[in-house]
Structure formats: C-alpha cells, structure tokens
Amino acid sequence: MTSETDEVVLEVSGLKVHFPIKAGSLIRRQVGAVKAVDGVDLTVKSGTTLGIVGESGCGKSTLGKALLKLIKPTEGTISFDGSDISQIYGERLRRLRRRMQMIFQDPLSSLNPRQSVETLLTEPMKAHRLDFDPKTKVAELLDLVGLPHSAANRYPHEFSGGQRQRLGIARAVALEPELVIADEPVSALDVSIQAQVINLLRELQERLGLTYIVIAHDLAVVRHVSDEIAVMYLGVIVEQAPAEQLYEHPMHPYTKALLSAVPLPDPKAEDERKPMLLSGELPSPADPPTGCRFHTRCPFRQPTRCADERPALVEHSSGQKVACHWADEIASGTITPREEQDAVTTAR
C-alpha cells in the first residue's frame, strides 16, 4: 500500500471466461455455457493492491486464474506490463510466469507433500535458470517470511497452517515477481493466525515493491490489505472504488448489502446493526438474469431499466465506478429500499 506510481502493471478489458456445458453421450455438443466471468475491465497500478471481493460462485477465483492464464480466457485482452498476454501460450507463457505469481487458499494442498522445503523453494528458480546459491537463498526466503532456518529440510505436513501459508508466500516471492495474485490467502487459517499472514503480506509489499491482487470473500480482510476494491457479483464487477470510500459510502445495492451483512465483534455495534437482507438465492451463472444481474435480489429494484438493460460500470462524481442505473438516486436518497416487511414477504 505504498510507493504508488501511475505506472499500470495490469490492464484487463472485456475479459470473459465461459465454461462450455456439453450434453449427449456419444456426440457431445455444447448446449450452453457457465458464464463464470462475463466482461470484466480492471486496471492495477504498480505497487498497489487491488482487492476483489464477492461471494462463492461470483467468479472471483476464475478471474484470478484467468489473469494468470491458468485458465484459458474465452474473450478479452489482458495487458501485462504493456503487452497483451491473452494469446500467449507455451514456452513464452512459461517464461512469463516468473513475473506473475500466485498464493493459494489451501497451503497444504498447494504444496507437493513429497518435496522438502528446500526443494520446493528452489525448484522454481531452477526451472527459470536463475543464478543462485541454494543454501543462502533458502535461508534468505525463510527469513523473509519469518520461519526458522531449520525448516529447510522439513516437509509441508510437519508445519502448522499458518507456517504452511508462509511457505506458499515464500515460494511465490522466490522468483521476484512483479505481480502476485493471492486467492483467499487466509480463509483456511485459524482466526488468530489470519492477522499474522495479513501483516506479512503487507510487509512484503513494502519491502519488495510488489503489486497484489487479493481475492477474498471476507470484506474485513480485503479492506485491510487493499488500496482499491472491486466487488463482483455473478461474473461482473458491480462496483470499484478506493478501499476507504467503498466501505464508507458504498453505492451499489449489492455492496451495501454485503457490508451490512458482516457481523462485528462488538456487542454495541451489533445491537444497532440492521443488516440489509437480500431475498432469494444466487441465480445460476449458466443462466444469469437479463438486464442488471442483481435485479432479482435487489431491494432497490425499479420497475424500469433494471430487468432489461445491462448497466455499465460508470464513474460517478465521487470517483467511484458503479454498475447501477440508479446509483445517483440511491446515493441522494430519492430511491429507498422496499420496506423491510416487503422484503421479508418476498423472501418467503
């Protein structure tokens, strides 16, 4: 969250990832597609952190993997450091991987159980033919993530969850990448450990000048690491804004609902908190609603436009980008949510 420059590291436009649904036992035909990511535009500046939040099924993990080309994008461009990488494959892609790394959710399953720490930290450097002295490099990396040197000849299953995630982080930064995408970096960890890992991520960013994309469902976690936050719903970004602004003045109804749903560890605040309850369930990404994707659950839904016109992500006066036809009216209070009673009856 430091050394902000205007240099853009990653620029994504019109990115779509569709997974075909096939039917037929002998001749398999495509009968539809799960639109996991359906038209995403993003810009990430060097040295900053972009947080991507959303609930399960919103396509945030797929987006993260598509940005790293671990999943083939269906459409759109991904421009990394000025050049489009969406069509790069094979050896060129492999060499590019050194510059963009990933931190995974489950540190145990993302570490090969048969590799000792030393092997798993040095293997990527060997693959990229970097010149290094294994002993000093491993010691340096372990220092960097706060693990003792004695960890070098141990195996992943011998560590606790938090320590394993430190290993995953050490492996990701070993190649000295420019961009690191962290997919739910703390959600598999115990509450008391999460803060350690969050602090470590922030510290490494300062020391190594990393650019992060942090993907998480936990808004509090994302807020603590991000400069800018994008909120995803059903394959699209519904709101993007600087972190503080998003939390203080959410404009999109979904962002409002998401923020109000988080329980606070404070009895006074909890007694006053009135969660904005959403009705219904998340629609299927194979058959998303027409118009605004959120309109089937939106408490601010209007009779016009919402159901038949897809809102674009538009920059508003506050500098916030919101994909809602009625964002300004909702912000000024001329449109109010349907009565709570009303919301409850629709829920039933």
Added chain:
Amino acid sequence: MNEKQLLSVDGLSVTFSRRGRDPVEAVSEVSFTIAEGEHVGIVGESGSGKSVTAMALMGLLPERGTTVEGSATYREQDLLSMSRRQLNQIRGSEIAMVFQDPMSSLNPVVTIGTQISEVIRRHHRVSSKEAANRSAEMLDRVGIPDPRRRLREYPHQLSGGIRQRVLIAIALACEPRLLIADEPTTALDVTIQAQILNELKELVADTGTSLIMITHDLGVIAGLCDRVHVMYSGRIVESARRYQLFTTPRHPYTGGLLQSVPRLDSPQDEPLRPIEGSPTDTIPWTDGCAFQPRCPHAIDQCLEATPHLEPYEDRMLRCFNPLKGDEDDKRDR
C-alpha cells in the same frame, strides 16, 4: 441466579484413547450453566474442544476409545449417564442440534419432507398428513419460499443456504427447549449468513428456546449471545457476559483474538496485532497454562502451576496475569 437452570454442565472432560498412542484430553474441566431462554456462546479455534463439548452433551461421540467424565444435568437428569433409550427420548424432542455441514447431515436419498416428518412423528403421535402440514409450516418459518414444493425435493437439489435452513427446521420441528448450533453458518456466504442468523435469532426468541452457539466467529457471538465462554486447548479460559467480554477482555487470549481479527469498523491502515505462534503451540495444562507459549502477558508462574477457572471481577477467568484496564481505549488511540 434466579432464572431457572435448564442445563448445568459440571466438570465435563472427554479423553480419546487409541491403541498404541497416548490418550488425548480433548476437553476438560468444562462447567457452565444455561438458563431457560438464555443464549450462550462457545468460542474457540480449531482444536479448542468446542465441538467435542457439544458432541459429548448430545451423546454423539463414538463409544469406543472415548472416556466422558463429569455431569450434565438437564432438568434433574444427567445426560452423560443416561441410557441410549432415555437419550433418544430427549434428543430431537427436547435438545436438538444443527451442524456445520448441511450436506452431510441430511440423508441424500430421502426427500426433505420425509426427513422433517420423521422427526415430528418420532416424538409426537400425529398422522402423516398432519406431520406433512407441520413440516411445511416449519419450512415457512425458517424463510424457505414455496415450502410445499420443497418438501418433495432431495437435499442435492437445494442450495447451501436452503439446506442449512432445512436443518434448522428439522431441529426446531419438535419445539426443543435447547438448541445446540455448531458453526451453523461457517460454510455459508455472508449475505446468506445474515439471513439465517436473523431467522435463527427470531425463532429462538419467539419460542423461548435456549441456544448454545458454537463458533470461531466473534462477530456472530457478539450480536446473539448473553453469555460467552472462550475455550482454548480444551478448557474454558474466560466466561463473561457479552458486553464485559467484548469491551474489557481479561484473558490475554480473548484480548489477543479481539485485536487480531480484521474488522470493518477499525482504521484501515492500522496494522493488525496478531497472536504469535499457532494453536498447536501448546503445553499440557498439567505443566502450566496451555496458552503460555503464545502469551505476551506470561509470567513465571504460568509455567509452574496450572491456572484454575476462578471468579475475577465480574466474570470467571483462568489466568495468573489478567489484562488490566480498558483494552478498547488503548485500541482506539
């Protein structure tokens, strides 16, 4: 205490022993009471023994290799020494439980309707038609739209949120006096969690059901429970009323937890203050305080003697060197 006690747990301990391995004391010296209509929270991380406590009360632990000691008096009967038949009478009708994973707690080959009716008919003499009506009514009460149609569906046809509501409906179908909820919303998204917690809160308030809420999420507890027990390494380390616990935590573990959780309502750029080490870094309680290796407040005594859960100020505390003053003030500065 004037309120009528519903359940009083005294000196509960659970030991797992497997052949060829040292026995593990998963829970020990757990004592607490719950009054009628009271909501009690048990907070702890993985391995703290919070789930084992619930399983022991429900008689759900495997009999082989498990030693359960202590007593749990529910309306003048001891749940822990009850016969299987007596326990079956009480389980489901008077004490019900909701688990974390709604998929594996439902039978995948039986319709939702049958699963709810089954519980109703096991404890009440009603016709199958009456049972079906009550099932639909239950689904409606937990906020499931179109309950009649849902009755004919199978668990895999439902989303996670609906499944968890079905489980709550099953648990509340016989109007139990006590509901034990073990991480009921952990597997769900925040917006769904908000819906379910809201419904759960209303339901238990309407029916006067007592609630034991087991969770690792301090936020869930803060809005729901009158009294909170914090567990660490198998023992309760702090018990207090909700306001006291959250505003002036006295056990360094409670205080540490509250400071380390990223919150939506604290300044963004303030670095979090984590608890060092990990929950596996413990020492046996017999050698001192299990939290000592991670405790910033530890003193020599913590390695010499075992702390006991004793009255301290307005609460029960297991600590030789409690936190002082108003931690919240320090935090805000």
Added chain:
Amino acid sequence: MTEGTINGPRARAQRSHGDSLWRGAFRRLSRSPMAIAGALIVVVFLIVATFAPVLAPYEPASTEWTQLSTPYWVQGHGPGHPLGIDRWGSDMLTQLIFGARQSLIIGVVATAIGLLAGAALGTLAGAFGGWVDMIVMRIVDIMLSIPSLLLAISIAAILGKSSAALMIAIGVGQVPIFARLLRGSMLGQKNADYVLAADALGLRRRTIVMGHVLPNSLGPTIVQATLNLATAIIEVAALSYLGLGEGDPAVAEWGRMIVSAQDRFEIAPWLAFYPGICIAITALGFTLLGESLREALDPKQRR
C-alpha cells in the same frame, strides 16, 4: 514478524531432519503387527528362495527309490527325510525349498513385467489425456476382456511350455490393472492444487508430470504390486497345476507338486498339503504387507 516455532516446543524437537512421506510410512509400518507378520513371512520366503541350494538337504533332482516314505510324524518314517519323499522319490523338503525359488522368480518377474508395461501405459494416458488417453485405455480394455487363463494358454501354446511363457502370461494379465490404477491416480493428482501451483510457477511440463504428478500417484500402484505378488504366486501354481508351467520335470514347483500328489491323495495327503500350505502362507505374507502398506501410505493415517 513472528518467530514461528515448529510444532510446539517439545513435539519432535530432537529430530533435525524432516519426516518425508515414505519415512513416515515406514515408521507406521514398523509399529503395525500386521506389517511385521507379513514382512516376517516375506523375509523367510526370500531367504529360503535365495539360499535354496545351501538350505536344501538334497539335490533337487536326486531321487531315492525306497518305498513311499512317510514324514516323521507318521509311524515308521524313513530316515533322513523329515517331511518324507514324493512319488518320484525326491525329498519333500528339498522340493519345497526349491519350489520357493521358482515361485519367487516367476512371481517377481511376472509382476515386474506387468508393473513396467502397465505403468508406462498408465503414465502415457494420465500425462497426456485426450486422444492418447482414449487410445491407450481402449487397448487396455481389450486386454482386460481376454480371460487371463486363455491368455496364458495361448502364450504357452506359442512359446512352448516354459517358465518364460509363464512369466509373460501372468505379467501381461497384470498390465491392465496397473495401467488403470496409475492413470486413475494421475488424473486425480493432476487436478490437485500443487499441480496448478507448479504450473503457475512456470515449471516445465515434463518436470510437472515426472517430478510432481507421477511420484504422488505411485503409492497405490506400489501397494497393488505387493498384493499382485501374492496373486502371481498363486497363479504360477494354478497354471503349473494345469500343466502350462516349466517343462523340465526336474525343476521343483509348488503347483506341480500338488498335481503329482493328486493320485495318492488318499494314502499320502501330506504330499498335496505341504505345497498348498506354502502357497497359502507366502500369498498371505505378501497380502499382509501390501495391505499394511496401503494403510501406512493413507494420508488420513498420517501422525
């Protein structure tokens, strides 16, 4: 920054080296009575087979034309033959000891053939997927659809009755088992997070398959190989029993010993009994070892 302590202050603080999966599995094996029993049987079997010429009291082909000699526990047994002699006048104990050798060689070689060919096919299918996978697996399906007995008879018919034919016949019969097993576990491992991680790190495809996917998929295959040794030994006996084994009558073989004992079963049941017991115990040894290996390698059993 926190100084992470590994596994708490006292837990395993003494060991300076990490505990790899295989080392951990071995540790668990050494604590399991089932594994120890299995290993004991297998070791005795291996020693007997290896040192057969030293251990056996007679030459395998030597015969002694006394009357049908009875074992020591039947009244009036002949001197020098603790387990008696068979209908050809050969010492029973010698025959059994040399039979162990024959079973071991054929069993091991046959399983090795099956393992190598099967693993190669399985790796091919598992590593490449798609068309390669489909073609390889159809070939394997065809192999699977031929009854192993028929296969053995055909191979024996082509190559003539010999140990080599026996090895190939049994080995080929095992190929589909190994191919399917390895392919299955490789496909399972390919979706594991650490493979995705290896991809994200920019490792070469060959490194990912040979260095990550394959080693993690081998566990079940190795267990299966141990179990297959048991069935191979039984199959050797069965095929020999049917007259498809080694042509040279001087080579002792357990299956054939049972055949030759058949027509005297009423008067000398022990002639069939001894080789039968040997087959059963040896097969049991390998099965026990294989099963405990399976348990020891199970990740859920770790720690």
